[in-house]
Amino acid sequence: MAAFGSPDIAIDLGTSNTLVVVRGKGIVVDEPSVVAVERLGGAQRVVAVGHNAKQMIGRTPENIEAIHPIKDGVIVDFDLAEALLRSCIERALGARPFVKPRVVVCVPNRLQDVERRAIQDAARSVGAKEVFLVGKPIAAAIGSAMPIERPLGNMVIDVGGGTTEIGIISLGGVVVTRSTQVGGNHFDHAITEWIKRTHNVLVGRRTSEDTKLKVGCAVVSHEPKQAHVTGRDLASGIPREIQISSDDVSEALQECLQQVVECLRDTLKESPPELAADITEQGMVLCGGSALLPGLDRYLRDRTGLPIVISEDPRRSAALGAGRLLDDQATLSRVAL
Ligand SMILES: Nc1ncnc2c1ncn2[C@@H]1O[C@H](COP(=O)(O)OP(=O)(O)O)[C@@H](O)[C@H]1O
Numbered sequence: 040m041a042a043f044g045s046p047d048i049a050i051d052l053g054t055s056n057t058l059v060v061v062r063g064k065g066i067v068v069d070e071p072s073v074v075a076v077e078r079l080g081g082a083q084r085v086v087a088v089g090h091n092a093k094q095m096i097g098r099t100p101e102n103i104e105a106i107h108p109i110k111d112g113v114i115v116d117f118d119l120a121e122a123l124l125r126s127c128i129e130r131a132l133g134a135r136p137f138v139k140p141r142v143v144v145c146v147p148n149r150l151q152d153v154e155r156r157a158i159q160d161a162a163r164s165v166g167a168k169e170v171f172l173v174g175k176p177i178a179a180a181i182g183s184a185m186p187i188e189r190p191l192g193n194m195v196i197d198v199g200g201g202t203t204e205i206g207i208i209s210l211g212g213v214v215v216t217r218s219t220q221v222g223g224n225h226f227d228h229a230i231t232e233w234i235k236r237t238h239n240v241l242v243g244r245r246t247s248e249d250t251k252l253k254v255g256c257a258v259v260s261h262e263p264k265q266a267h268v269t270g271r272d273l274a275s276g277i278p279r280e281i282q283i284s285s286d287d288v289s290e291a292l293q294e295c296l297q298q299v300v301e302c303l304r305d306t307l308k309e310s311p312p313e314l315a316a317d318i319t320e321q322g323m324v325l326c327g328g329s330a331l332l333p334g335l336d337r338y339l340r341d342r343t344g345l346p347i348v349i350s351e352d353p354r355r356s357a358a359l360g361a362g363r364l365l366d367d368q369a370t371l372s373r374v375a376l
């Protein structure tokens with residue numbers, strides 16, 4: 040049925056990844072939020088977007104640069120954010136006969152007016168008929184199948200690439216929301232710094248992220264995993280291999296994790312007492328790509344004393360929730376920013 044309807048789409052424009060849902064089809068684009076540009080004289084030309092552009096990070100010739108247009112949840116390059124949005128929308132709609140779509144974009148709650156306008160303009164310039172902006176926590180809560188319409192405190196925490204966004208939702212509305220600029224990218228950076236400090240070896244960003252994905256853990260484990268990591272020895276200047284354990288990563292991440300806990304506590308402090316009581320009982324849902332860091336749920340549970348469950352598909356919950364809003368215009372109109 041949906042195939043004959045309008046080709047409405049929902050987009051999660053994240054710091055690390057951009058996902059696009061087409062109504063009736065599910066997720067059709069899931070790519071890194073990276074744009075590669077070639078600079079010739081004063082002009083710049085987009086040469087790659089997404090996976091292809093990410094491959095180029097750290098490996099590009101001088102005149103080509105791979106850029107993240109969104110940093111820590113804030114658009115830092117409007118032209119390239121538009122290029123990214125345009126490319127994703129075009130890829131999602133493919134060669135469909137052109138019917139103007141409704142577009143839902145899920146965005147960080149602290150979005151500035153100028154960013155809001157930029158996203159709306161970009162979506163319209165690619166043919167959107169209507170553009171709805173929806174906060175990430177509410178999209179993630181819907182995507183995690185939380186009962187947001189009930190008169191009950193629903194708490195969701197999305198730990199993404201550049202930010203952690205927390206929301207308390209009740210009766211279909213956001214009651215309290217908070218965010219802090221800490222996420223997976225900061226975890227990677229902390230690992231790089233730890234290795235430099237402890238081994239006097241410099242590793243690249245990709246290597247520290249790979250190490251996190253291989254042996255990363257938020258808490259000390261009974262049987263720590265080991266990874267071999269190669270970087271440049273800062274004394275001799277030549278490559279050197281070192282061994283990193285999951286306990287090393289856990290140690291490296293403590294400061295970042297503490298920041299997440301503080302943001303959680305601040306959110307709870309602002310919550311009306313009834314909703315806080317609900318949350319004490321029901322706990323919260325953890326999502327975002329960094330929810331996949333082993334032990335993060337346990338870490339947050341230990342530090343806050345609250346029950347916590349990981350969303351079923353944490354990396355994609357916000358996109359799935361935004362997609363679900365395409366089928367529910369009443370809720371969409373109510374929650375749109
Ligand atoms: N298995 C995993 N363990 C730890 N971190 C992960 C894992 N998978 C993805 N991540 C991290 O999740 C982050 C991206 O999360 P995502 O929700 O896609 O970000 P955003 O919504 O901010 O674009 C990255 O920092 C990535 O390294």
Ligand SMILES: [Mg+2]
Nearest residue numbers: 053199327328
């Ligand atoms: Mg995300």
